[in-house]
Amino acid sequence: MDFSIASILTLDGVTNGAIYALLAMATVLLFAVTRVIFIPQGEFVAFGALTLAILQTNQVPGTVWLLLIMTAVATLLEVVHGIRRGAPAARWLRAAAQTAAYPVAISLLTIWAAPQGFPLWVQALLTLALVTPFGSLVYRLAYESLADATVLVLLIVSVGVHFALTGLALLFFGAEGFRNPSFWDERFSIGALTLSGQAVIIFLASAALIVMLFLFFERSLYGKALRATAVNRLGARLMGISSTNAGRLSFTMAAFIGALSGLLIGPTTTIFYDSGFLIGLKGFVAAVFAGLSSYPLAAVGALGVGVLEAFGSFWASAFKEVIVFTSILPVLLWRSLRDPHSDEE
Template sequence: MDFSIASILALDGATNGAIYALLALATVLVFAVTRIIFIPQGEFVAFGALTLAMLQQGLVPGTVWFLLVMAGVAAVAELAAGLKAHLPPTRLLRRLAGIVVYPVAISLVAIWAAPLKLPLLLQALLTLALVTPFGPLIYRLAYQSLADASVLVLLIVSVGVHFALLGLGLFFFGAEGFRNPSFWDARFSIGPLTLSGQTVIIFLASVALIVALWLFFERTLQGKALRATAVNRLGARLQGISSDSAGSLTFTVAAFIGALSGLLIGPTTTVFYDSGFLIGLKGFVAAVFAGLSSYPQALLGALVVGLLESFGSFWASAFKEVIVFGSILPVLLWRSLRDPHSEEH
């Protein structure tokens, strides 16, 4: 291996690492606020890429029908809970409207806009608007009633949600894979490296989102509420911060990050309905490098995962996944020896 090949592999690893960094940040955020190890984070990636692919073909994406079904089920669950709690009719109607109005409105926009084959940027924005509501709906249906359950129970639920989303994704999107067009077709030569416009967009979008998340947590009331919930759920609740609202907002951010990651990675690889699992799992490995607690370490872990995957594919392409996922073992062993913990009661 000479310097030029190493540079190309390093660039490829850094590009993939930027995507994994976003997913790792979402995984750390969800776990910090809700104690949920969110296995289905990669499904948002697949939904984002496939939704854009169907809009590119002028078809109404399966996301529309999937979103309407989930909104309907969530509305029924909210209605049952409201009747059981004897909520006033006006308050119950406001809750139902909060669940149903946006999904129905954005679905009607998508049904109208799909045959028009809008410009790529508008289709990308529409994709984000369609996929992001899946986050709070999934939280409402699968996790809200189990908010105080143990981490193990929440993990088991996450595995169930993953398989449910996988099967429903196959039903609504089909088994065919898609590769989306690049957002920028420019080429830049830097020594032995050829930098594509899509690679530049991936780096810029990743940095912009990381900065936006920092500003959100540091400068906004909602971000500070999420930080308070992550530090002490009971204390935050005593200060008037709703744990349900915090969980719903966290899943909204996670769904947005996943959908954006799908838009960024769609032009670089063919995405199938089940492709998100491996992509999300690599983001989870990066989050484990950070102990599911540190955002800077999650970014560093994502870069390591990207480089391991890139160089592993060069030296032993058949074992690149084994190399990436096997790297988690020494990290877990090191953390176990470094931070011994007593059994929880």
């Protein structure tokens, strides 16, 4: 291996690592706020990439029908919950309308817009708007009633949600793989390196989202509420912060990050209905490097995972996944020896 090959592999690893960084930060966010180790984060990636791919064919994506079904179930649960509590009809009707309003509106817009053949960037925005509501719906259907359960119970639920979303993706998207067109076809030569326009977009989009997340948590009231919930859920409740709303907001943000990651990675590789699992798992490995608690360390760990994957694929392509996932073992051992916990923790 000479310097030029090492440079190309490093660039490739950093490009993939930028996407893993987004997924790692989403994983840290969800665990900090809700204590959920969200294994299906990668499913949002697949949903985003496949939705855009089907919109490119001027057809209505299966995401629309899945969103409407989940919305109908969540709305029905709101009604049943309101009736059981004996709440006034106006209150639970308003809650049901709030649950259904946005998903139904964006689904109808997508049904109208899909055959129109809009430009790629318009379809990308429509994809983000369509996939993002899945976050709050998944939380509402799978986690909200178990918000005070143990981490182990929530992890088991996450496994079930992963299999459910994977099966639904196969049903609504089919087994065929898709590769999306690049958002920018320009190429730049830097010595022995050739930097594609898509890679530039990945770097810029990832950096912009990281800055926006920093400003959100540091400057906005909602961001500070999420931070308070992450530090002390009971204390946040006593201060009037709804842990339910915090959970829904954090899952909505995670779905947006996952959908954006799907748009970014779609032009670089073929995405199938189950491709999101491995992609999300690499983001999870990066989050574990950060102890599921630090956003900057998660980003650094993600870049390390990307570079390790790139060099691993060069030296032993058949074992690149094994190399990446095995790297988590010494990190877990080091953290266990450095900061031992009791069984209750």
